[in-house]
Amino acid sequence: MMRIALGSDHAGYDLKAEIAVALTSAGHEVVDLGPDNGRESVDYPDFGSAVGHAVVGNLADLGIAICGTGIGISIAANKVSGVRAALVHDVTTARLSREHNHANVLCLGARVLGTQVALDCVAAWLDTTPGEGRHLGRLDKIAALDAAR
Ligand code: RB5
Numbered sequence: 001m002m003r004i005a006l007g008s009d010h011a012g013y014d015l016k017a018e019i020a021v022a023l024t025s026a027g028h029e030v031v032d033l034g035p036d037n038g039r040e041s042v043d044y045p046d047f048g049s050a051v052g053h054a055v056v057g058n059l060a061d062l063g064i065a066i067c068g069t070g071i072g073i074s075i076a077a078n079k080v081s082g083v084r085a086a087l088v089h090d091v092t093t094a095r096l097s098r099e100h101n102h103a104n105v106l107c108l109g110a111r112v113l114g115t116q117v118a119l120d121c122v123a124a125w126l127d128t129t130p131g132e133g134r135h136l137g138r139l140d141k142i143a144a145l146d147a148a149r
Contacts, residue, residue, distance in 0.1 A: 006033060011110055013038030031059060044076055094121035099129070
């Protein structure tokens, strides 16, 4: 079981709530970084960065960040050093983001994915073991880019 940080903007709030229920039911600990409602318009960089900081700061093992498209919040999360945030759209990209890219933040677009597809993405991502071999050198190169900025 893992500690999973969740964050969204207003557009992702309802999906965040659905994912929180699913994760809790599966026995994971949810670290909900907000927002606490979907009525007020909020800014995705605030929540994408919060999820990223929670992961690299070891307040959570992994993070999930959600906005309308998943684009803005993935860009924001990836600005936090050590974050490998992946915007995924289906079970295949979710699985490969973990296997090949060791994504430590999963990003979802609530306005472009159905709820069940999003939940399937989360399940596939959590079920996938990060790959080794050829992937590790590539990840080292990403870490070097991160360290150089
Ligand atoms: C909010 O209107 C929207 O811009 C946001 O949820 C996201 O899609 C940005 O990338």
